[in-house]
Amino acid sequence: MSGSDRSSSPEFNPLAFDEGLTPLPEYKAAGTTALDFSGLLDEPLKLHEDLTSGCGGQLWPAGLVLAKHMLRYHRDELKHSRILELGAGGGIVGLTVAKGCGTLDVPLMMTDQEEMESLMQHNITLNGLEDRVQGRILDWGEPLSQEVVDLKPDTILAADCVYFEPAFPLLMQTLKDLLALNPSATVYFCFKKRRRADMQFLKTARKNFTLTEVNDEDRPIFSREGLFLYTFTSK
C-alpha cells in the first residue's frame, strides 16, 4: 500500500500482524462454501471465496458470528430496515440477512473497496439476490456518496473491520458520518481481537458513541475465541 493511498486495505499478509494474539485465517484456495447457520436458513447461502482480490475474499470469524446473530435475533425487523454493510468482503453478513429475511422493503447496500466489487457481485448473483442486494464501493474516510445519503441507513453492519490499524481513523470517520446522517441508526459491530491496538479502536468508539455489549446465546463460545459483539448508537 502506498503511503498516500489512505483508504486501501492491506494485502493479505499474516506476517504483517506481528503482535498477533490470534493468527488470521489460513490462506485458502478459491472455492464455494455453503452455509445454513445450523438450520436458520432453509436453503444454504452459497459463498464464493477468493483471496486474489484482497483479504475480504474469504470468510472471517466475526462475519459468521454477526450473520448468525442477525438471523437469529433480528430477522423480522430487518425486513423493514434500511441496511448498509461496511467492509462486506464476499458478503457473508449482508447476503445472509437478505436471504434469511426474504423480501426487504429497500434493497440492502453491501459495500467494500473497488477490489472487492466483482466478488460481491458474483456472490449476489450466485444466490439470486439481485433484487434484494446492491454491491457498492464505499471507501472508509471518504465523504458518503449521494446514494448512501439518500438511503439514510438505520441499520449498519460491520464484521471484522478492525484488523489494520492505519484504517482505524478512516473507519471511525465513516461510522461518525453515518450516525450523524441518521442519529437513530444502530451499528452492529463484531470483531475479533488480534492485537492490543484493536481495543484502542473500541476505546475511541466509546468516546464517540454509546456502546452496548449485545446478548447472544453463543457469546460464551465466541468470547472464548476473542470475538466481541457490540451495538454503537449516538450518544
Ligand SMILES: C[S@@+](CC[C@H](N)C(=O)[O-])C[C@H]1O[C@@H](n2cnc3c(N)ncnc32)[C@H](O)[C@@H]1O
Ligand atoms: C477482514 S475483511 C472482513 C470481510 C467480511 N466482513 C467478513 O466478516 O467476512 C475486512 C474488509 O474490510 C475491507 N476494507 C479494508 N479497508 C477498507 C477501507 N479503507 N474502506 C472500505 N473497506 C475496507 C476489506 O476490503 C475487507 O473486505
